[in-house]
Amino acid sequence: MRLSQSFGKTLREDPADADTNSHRLLVKAGFINQLFAGVYSYLPLALKSLKKIENIIREEMDLAGAQEILLPTLQPEDIWQKSGRLDAFGDTLFRLKDRRDRDLVLGPTHEEVVSQLVTGHIRSYRDLPVNLYQIQTKLRDEARPRAGLIRVREFAMKDAYSFHADQNDLDKTYDRMVRAYRSIFARCGLNVRAVEADSGAIGGKDSQEFILLADTGEDEIVLCDSCDYAANMEKAESNIDNIIDDSKDGLKEIETPGVKTIDALSKKFGVSKSKILKSVAYIVEGTMVLVMIRGDLDVNETKLSNYLGAQDLRIASDVELKERGLVPGFMSPVGLDGVRIVADPSIDAQTDLIVGANKEDYHYTGARHKVDFLIEELVDLNRVQQGDKCIKCGGSLKIERGIEVGHVFKLGTKFSDTFGATFLDSDGIEKSMIMGCYGIGVGRILGAIVESNHDEKGIVFPKTISPAQIIIVALNNDDITVRDAANQLYETLVERGIETILDDRDESPGVKFADADLIGIPVRATVSARSLRNGNTVEMKKRTDANNESINISLDDVKTIIETII
RNA sequence: CGGAGCGUGGCGCAGUCUGGUAGCGCACUACACUGGGGGUGUAGGGGUCGUAGGUUCGAAUCCUAUCGCUCCGACCA
Numbered sequence: 001m002r003l004s005q006s007f008g009k010t011l012r013e014d015p016a017d018a019d020t021n022s023h024r025l026l027v028k029a030g031f032i033n034q035l036f037a038g039v040y041s042y043l044p045l046a047l048k049s050l051k052k053i054e055n056i057i058r059e060e061m062d063l064a065g066a067q068e069i070l071l072p073t074l075q076p077e078d079i080w081q082k083s084g085r086l087d088a089f090g091d092t093l094f095r096l097k098d099r100r101d102r103d104l105v106l107g108p109t110h111e112e113v114v115s116q117l118v119t120g121h122i123r124s125y126r127d128l129p130v131n132l133y134q135i136q137t138k139l140r141d142e143a144r145p146r147a148g149l150i151r152v153r154e155f156a157m158k159d160a161y162s163f164h165a166d167q168n169d170l171d172k173t174y175d176r177m178v179r180a181y182r183s184i185f186a187r188c189g190l191n192v193r194a195v196e197a198d199s200g201a202i203g204g205k206d207s208q209e210f211i212l213l214a215d216t217g218e219d220e221i222v223l224c225d226s227c228d229y230a231a232n233m234e235k236a237e238s239n240i241d242n243i244i245d246d247s248k249d250g251l252k253e254i255e256t257p258g259v260k261t262i263d264a265l266s267k268k269f270g271v272s273k274s275k276i277l278k279s280v281a282y283i284v285e286g287t288m289v290l291v292m293i294r295g296d297l298d299v300n301e302t303k304l305s306n307y308l309g310a311q312d313l314r315i316a317s318d319v320e321l322k323e324r325g326l327v328p329g330f331m332s333p334v335g336l337d338g339v340r341i342v343a344d345p346s347i348d349a350q351t352d353l354i355v356g357a358n359k360e361d362y363h364y365t366g367a368r369h370k371v372d373f374l375i376e377e378l379v380d381l382n383r384v385q386q387g388d389k390c391i392k393c394g395g396s397l398k399i400e401r402g403i404e405v406g407h408v409f410k411l412g413t414k415f416s417d418t419f420g421a422t423f424l425d426s427d428g429i430e431k432s433m434i435m436g437c438y439g440i441g442v443g444r445i446l447g448a449i450v451e452s453n454h455d456e457k458g459i460v461f462p463k464t465i466s467p468a469q470i471i472i473v474a475l476n477n478d479d480i481t482v483r484d485a486a487n488q489l490y491e492t493l494v495e496r497g498i499e500t501i502l503d504d505r506d507e508s509p510g511v512k513f514a515d516a517d518l519i520g521i522p523v524r525a526t527v528s529a530r531s532l533r534n535g536n537t538v539e540m541k542k543r544t545d546a547n548n549e550s551i552n553i554s555l556d557d558v559k560t561i562i563e564t565i566i
Numbered sequence: 567c568g569g570a571g572c573g574u575g576g577c578g579c580a581g582u583c584u585g586g587u588a589g590c591g592c593a594c595u596a597c598a599c600u601g602g603g604g605g606u607g608u609a610g611g612g613g614u615c616g617u618a619g620g621u622u623c624g625a626a627u628c629c630u631a632u633c634g635c636u637c638c639g640a641c642c643a
Contacts, residue, residue, distance in 0.1 A: 012591095013579095017572085108643080144641080473602095509603065510603040
C-alpha cells in the first residue's frame with residue numbers, strides 16, 4: 001500500500017475525547033473513526049489488523065475441530081421471549097419491527113439461533129459432538145460504551161457453540177477450546193490470564209474469562225501471589241478467619257446516640273470492625289432483603305444476585321427502610337420479623353457481636369448467632385479484599401484491573417431444553433444436548449493489543465497483527481533515483497509476498513519517521529540519497545530499536561532484507 | 567440510570583464571566599525555498615458558534631428547553 005494514495009490520515013494532536021491509550025492511538029494513527037457513541041468505522045490499516053486477528057482465530061478454531069458458519073443478525077423476538085432472555089438483556093437489546101409489524105431484535109449473541117438450528121439438524125448421538133463458530137457483527141445497546149474499541153455497541157465477535165451427548169464430552173471440548181484460546185492470545189502477542197468467572201444468572205456451571213491485565217480495564221481481578229488462583233471479583237472467594245471467643249457476656253442493650261456506622265461503632269466501643277455485625281438492606285425486584293455480614297467485610301452484589309436469582313437489585317433508601325419499620329443505622333436481626341434475611345457465613349462466629357437494636361440510638365452488645373438470633377440462609381456473599389487469604393493456598397490475594405478479551409463456559413442444557421435440542425442416545429432414550437459456548441471479541445483484541453503494546457511515540461505492533469510487516473520510508477521523494485530505488489524495493493517485496501507500506505508522500509523526513517512510529521509497523525526501511533550514496537543501501541530499523549540504531553543492507557541483497565523482516 | 571465535564575471550520579483550542587456580528591494553531595489549496603525526527607515564507611479557500619425557542623436595537627456570549635459526546639459510578643449471556 002502506498003501512503004500517498006491510502007485513505008486515512010494521522011493526526012498531529014491527540015483527539016480530545018480519547019482518554020485511554022488504545023483509543024487515543026487508534027484514532028491518532030488513522031485506524032478508526034467514531035460515527036456515534038460506541039460505533040466506529042474501520043479504516044484500511046485497522047481492517048488489515050482485524051483480518052489478521054480473525055485469521056488467527058479461524059486457524060485455531062479449525063484446528064480445535066470447530067466448523068465456521070454464519071448466523072443471522074436479524075432475529076425474531078419470540079425466540080428471545082422463549083429463552084427468557086428478553087428481560088435478562090433488557091435495554092441492551094436493539095429492538096425493531098418489520099413492515100408487517102413483527103417484533104425483531106438485532107442479535108447481541110446467538111445461543112437462541114444456534115440452538116434452534118441444531119434442533120432441526122441433529123437427531124442422533126451419532127451426529128454428536130458438533131462445534132460451530134462464526135465471526136460476525138454483534139449489536140448491543142450498551143449503557144455506557146467506553147475506551148474506543150474496548151466497549152462498543154457494534155462489534156465483531158467470534159462465538160462458538162458446541163453440543164454434546166454427555167458431560168464428559170463437553171469437558172473434553174471445553175478443555176480443547178481453552179487451549180485454542182490460549183494459543184490465539186499468545187499468537188496475538190497478548191499476555192492473557194485465564195480466571196474463574198461468574199456465569200451470570202442465566203449461565204451454566206464452569207466458566208472462565210481470559211483477561212489482559214491493564215489499569216484501564218473494566219473488570220476487577222483477584223490474583224494469588226503464591227499460587228495460580230485467579231478469579232473475577234464477581235466470583236472470587238477468600239478464606240476468612242473465624243473468630244472464636246469463649247467468654248459470653250450475654251445480650252445487653254446500650255444507648256448509642258447518633259452512632260450509625262461500623263466505623264463509629266468500632267471507635268465508640270474500642271473494638272475491631274470484625275466484632276460488629278453489618279446489616280445492608282436491598283430492594284430485590286421490589287421486595288426487601290436484609291443482608292448480614294461481618295463488619296470488616298463487604299457484600300459482593302453479584303454473589304447476592306446469583307443466590308437470589310434476581311436481576312434487579314439495589315440498596316434500599318432510608319425512606320424504604322422506614323416504611324418497613326426498619327431503623328437506618330440501627331438495623332438488627334435480633335427480634336426482627338417479616339423481612340427475609342440472608343447472611344454470609346462470617347456472621348456465624350463464635351464470639352459476641354455488636355448489633356443494632358432496631359430502635360433509634362440503641363445497639364446490643366453480646367449478640368450471638370444461634371443464641372440471640374437465627375439466620376437460616378447462610379451463603380457466601382463476601383467481597384474479596386486486597387490482602388485476603390487465598391482459598392487454595394492461603395497466600396495473599398491482590399486485586400488488579402483487566403480487560404476481558406474472551407469468555408468460555410459450560411451452558412448445560414438450558415437452551416437445549418428450551419428449544420427442544422434433543423437427540424436419541426445409544427440407549428434409545430431421548431436426551432437434551434449438553435452445550436458449551438465460547439466467545440472472543442475481535443475488535444476488543446485490537447484495542448487490547450494497542451493498550452499493552454505502545455510507547456510515547458505510538459503503537460508497537462506485534463508482527464502477527466501489524467497491518468504490514470515493513471514500512472519503506474522514501475526520503476526526499478523528489479529525487480528520482482531515491483524514488484525509483486524505493487519503488488523498486490517496494491515492488492520486489494510485494495512480489496515476494498511481504499506486506500509492505502511505502503511512504504511515498506511529499507512530506508519532510510520528520511513527519512514520515514513520526515508517522516511510521518505512530519502507526520507501529522515492526523520494521524522500517526529508509527531509502528534516501530544518503531543511503532544510496534552509502535553503497536546503494538537501505539537502512540533497516542526495528543520499531544523497538546532506538547532512533548539512531550539501524551543496519552545498512554545492500555538494496556541488491558533482497559534475501560537479507562527479507563530475513564530482517566520475518 | 568445517578569454524578570461531573572464538554573459542544574465554536576476536518577482536528578486541537580481561545581472568545582462566553584462583562585452582549586456590538588468570529589479568531590488562533592494544525593490540516594487543506596497554490597507557488598517558492600528546504601530536505602535524516604512533526605522545516606520556512608507568501609498568497610488563499612473553508613465556520614447557520616450542537617439544535618429549537620425566548621430576552622434584546624443587537625446573542626457564540628444572557629434565559630428556557632432539548633439533542634449529542636466524554637469521564638466516574640450503576641449495569642454488562
